[in-house]
Amino acid sequence: MIAMSFFTGLFAFIAIVSGATLLIMIYFDNRNVRIDDGIANFRRHIDALSPEARQSSVHRNNSEDRRN
Amino acid sequence: MARDLAIDLGTANTLVYMKGKGIVLNEPSVIAVNRQSGEVLATGHDAWDMIGRTPSYIVAVRPLRGGAITDFDITERMIRLLLQRVGVSRFTRPKVVICVPSAITEVERRAVTDATRRAGASDAQLIEQPMAAAIGANLPIDEPVGNMVIDIGGGTTETAVISLGGVVALEAIRVGSFDIDAAIQSYVRREHGVAIGERTAEEIKIQIGSAEPGPQDRSADIRGRDLVTGLPKTVRLTAEEVRFAIDEPVAAMVLSVKRCLAKAPPELAQDFLARGMYLVGGGGMLRGLAARIERETEVPVKMSPQPLEAVVLGAGHCIENYQALRGMFMGTSR
Numbered sequence A: 001m002i003a004m005s006f007f008t009g010l011f012a013f014i015a016i017v018s019g020a021t022l023l024i025m026i027y028f029d030n031r032n033v034r035i036d037d038g039i040a041n042f043r044r045h046i047d048a049l050s051p052e053a054r055q056s057s058v059h060r061n062n063s064e065d066r067r068n
Numbered sequence B: 001m002a003r004d005l006a007i008d009l010g011t012a013n014t015l016v017y018m019k020g021k022g023i024v025l026n027e028p029s030v031i032a033v034n035r036q037s038g039e040v041l042a043t044g045h046d047a048w049d050m051i052g053r054t055p056s057y058i059v060a061v062r063p064l065r066g067g068a069i070t071d072f073d074i075t076e077r078m079i080r081l082l083l084q085r086v087g088v089s090r091f092t093r094p095k096v097v098i099c100v101p102s103a104i105t106e107v108e109r110r111a112v113t114d115a116t117r118r119a120g121a122s123d124a125q126l127i128e129q130p131m132a133a134a135i136g137a138n139l140p141i142d143e144p145v146g147n148m149v150i151d152i153g154g155g156t157t158e159t160a161v162i163s164l165g166g167v168v169a170l171e172a173i174r175v176g177s178f179d180i181d182a183a184i185q186s187y188v189r190r191e192h193g194v195a196i197g198e199r200t201a202e203e204i205k206i207q208i209g210s211a212e213p214g215p216q217d218r219s220a221d222i223r224g225r226d227l228v229t230g231l232p233k234t235v236r237l238t239a240e241e242v243r244f245a246i247d248e249p250v251a252a253m254v255l256s257v258k259r260c261l262a263k264a265p266p267e268l269a270q271d272f273l274a275r276g277m278y279l280v281g282g283g284g285m286l287r288g289l290a291a292r293i294e295r296e297t298e299v300p301v302k303m304s305p306q307p308l309e310a311v312v313l314g315a316g317h318c319i320e321n322y323q324a325l326r327g328m329f330m331g332t333s334r
Helices: A002-048 A051-067 B044-050 B072-085 B106-118 B129-136 B177-192 B198-208 B239-245 B247-263 B266-275 B289-297 B310-320
Strands: B005-009 B013-018 B022-028 B031-034 B040-043 B058-061 B095-100 B123-128 B147-152 B157-163 B166-173 B219-226 B232-238 B277-280 B301-303
Touching: A051 B129, A051 B310, B005 B072, B005 B310, B013 B072, B013 B310, B022 B044, B022 B310, B031 B044, B031 B072, B040 B044, B040 B072, B044 B058, B072 B106, B095 B106, B095 B129, B095 B310, B106 B123, B123 B129, B123 B310, B129 B147, B129 B157, B129 B166, B129 B277, B129 B310, B147 B247, B147 B266, B157 B247, B166 B247, B177 B198, B177 B232, B177 B239, B177 B247, B198 B219, B198 B232, B198 B239, B232 B239, B239 B247, B247 B289, B277 B289, B289 B301
Parallel strands: B005 B095, B095 B123, B147 B277, B277 B301
Antiparallel strands: B005 B013, B013 B022, B031 B040, B031 B058, B147 B157, B157 B166, B219 B232
């Protein structure tokens, strides 16, 4: 009976520690993702304003207007 | 499926950009309404021809003044008609990006988005005119350098310093090319005792108006109504007189540019000296205005190749890259 409760307690302890570790890992992982997201979003934003990106909208219209 | 739209809802002109197609509509922001029945009789060029020449039951109005909506119902009807004309139906509700002055208040901002949604848009986002103008004028705003854009519209003058895709400094005043027309009207009434309409005043501005003396200075005969006799009268107006008449609004525009320069971080000041400032908007086409700003600020001023379309082209680029450039819309987090 004592042995069983010892193992149950041990397993419960290991489960709690593993769960907590997992949650901490997920938290830090999410934090990293958010930082990366910021960089990626900013890059996307800047790339969308580059002359190459504007080729299809602004430049095309400019040349069309000149033709007209 | 509706194609998303970008609209430059200006005090003077309205331009519409359709995703994947480019500019599909460009006409004056004027609407003619039957005062008794409330019916819309004409919009755009047709309504523009009616200004000052309508019988008492018709009113031809500009629903925007100083870049802001002055008549909500008429603006909503005008946007609804615009959307219909570019193929938007009751079943196709596009996303719409609208260019507005940066000095717009929260109430005015809501008036524009509500009018656009009620007119048939599924989503209405606003973008500041100087930012859209900088994109449309092909300025390298994706680089960490100072780009200065001066947008002179019908009702507003907005100057912005833009770097790395965002506004660094901004100065906006509710003085535009309509104030120049009003100053001409007022001068002719005061000095010559002749009443002229806003269309005549605009023609004078285009023909002989200037902000700096130049070799093209000449005079023009203008026709109006004598304030004493009530009879038609012709008077001769010189370029120098017009320059004197419009000096107040022109000085206000130049002062707002100077204030924006003063707000800009010193690191960017050297960029302006090297790259110059860019002038966009119909008001920027006033003869000698670029030279006057250049003289008073000692910074080179360049005219955008497409001053009238730059704003809508910039907003059009935002609608083409809606997700990536969402952060540029007013009221969204960057």
